[in-house]
Amino acid sequence: MEMTPEKAVTALLKETEAAHGAYETNVLGGVFDEEWPAWYATYLLDHGLRDRLPGAESLDVANLAAMLAQFAVDYEQGDKASPWPDVYARGIVAGFRGSSGGEESAPPGSPEVQTL
DSSP states (O other), rough: OOOOOHHHHHHHHHHHHHHHHHHHHOOOOOOOOTTTTHHHHHHHHTTTTTHHSSTTOOOHHHHHHHHHHHHHHHHHHHHSSSSSHHHHHHHHHHHHTTOOOOOOOTTTTTTTTOOO
16 A cells, blocks of 8 residues: 555654654754754655655755744644644645646745745
C-alpha cells in the first residue's frame, strides 16, 4: 500500500520534531529555538520533502519557513483538534495540489499569498 503525500509529510514532520528536540537540547542547551521555522524547513528539504510532495520541486527554505511560521500561528489560534503534524501536513500538501500543467500555485503562508 502506497503512502499518501499527507501521511508521508506527517511522518517527516514527526521525524523533524524529534531531530529538532535533540538539537534544542544538545546544541542550544535546552533553550527554545526562536528560528525553528528555518531549521525545520532546512531539515524537511534535506530529508526528502520534495520527493514526497509532487509539485514542490522549486520549494525553498525561505518559502517553507514562512509557511511553517504561518501554520504555527494559525494552529495556536485554532481549536487544536488534530495533532499539529497532521494539520501542518494538510496545509503543506494543499499548497501544492493542482500545481501541475506548468503553473505553480503559491503555497499558503508564502510571501506571495500572505505577509507575516
